Amino acid sequence: MAGSSAGIVAGLTGVALTAVGFLAYQASATVPEGLAGTSSGASTAATAPAVERDRNHPTALPSGAGTGPRVVYALSDDRVWLVGEREKVRRTYRVTPSTVDPEPGSYFVTSRTGNTAGSDGVGIEHVVRFTSQDGVSIGFSAAVNGSVRPPDRTRRTGGIRSTRPDGDAMWQFAVINTPVVVIP
Structure with a gap:
């Protein structure tokens, strides 16, 4: 039996x-098209938006960088915009880029960590990750010591650093699944 x-x-x-x-x-x-994504959170670099910039007003939100509430990150300007409802820019600020840049395209916030050590050993807070590239996690963070110095270029890092007040604003704004649009 x-x-x-x-x-x-x-x-x-x-x-x-x-x-x-x-x-x-x-x-x-x-799954409806647009909701299916890759494991990194990216929709693909092929969907990188065609944007127009006002070179006379570098802090102005570039047109064509998505719609709705989102984070916009301009690689060439090292600038972030936190965009709320009705295309209202809640905050814009400069960042210190990492040594590994994300590809231009549309992503979503995939994870967040309150406090940890950065890959450079510096204590960081308010880590908001949205993709990875070649095994390197990429996201926004602020150094607890207030440092925004450029990273060691001999290391592969994905931490896009901001000041602590800007990092606080990002932390409050960019919850899991918040869109992140990376433009050239």
Whole structure:
């Protein structure tokens, strides 16, 4: 009797695993376009927005950098915009870039950490991550000691540093799944 019970349990387990696999396939096949993403949180670099900048007003939000509440990060200007409802810029500020830049494109905040040590050993706070590239996590943070010095260029780092007040603003604004638009 014990042998037949084990066979029944094994059979039921197999049926259950097959059903779960089928349901998982169905769920992934019916995800609306735009909600399906990569494991890094990026929609793809091919969706990098075409933006226009007002060179006379470098702090002005570039047009074409997405819609709705979002974080906009301009690689060439080392500038961040926190954009709220009705395209109102809540805050804009300069940042110190990391040694590994994200590709231009659309991402989402994937994780947050209150306090930790940066890859350079400096204590950091309000870490807001949105992608990774070649094994390097990329996100915004502020050094607890207030330092915004450029990173050691001999190391691969993904921490985009800001001042502590700007880091506080990012932390309050950019919760999990907040869109992040990276522009050239």
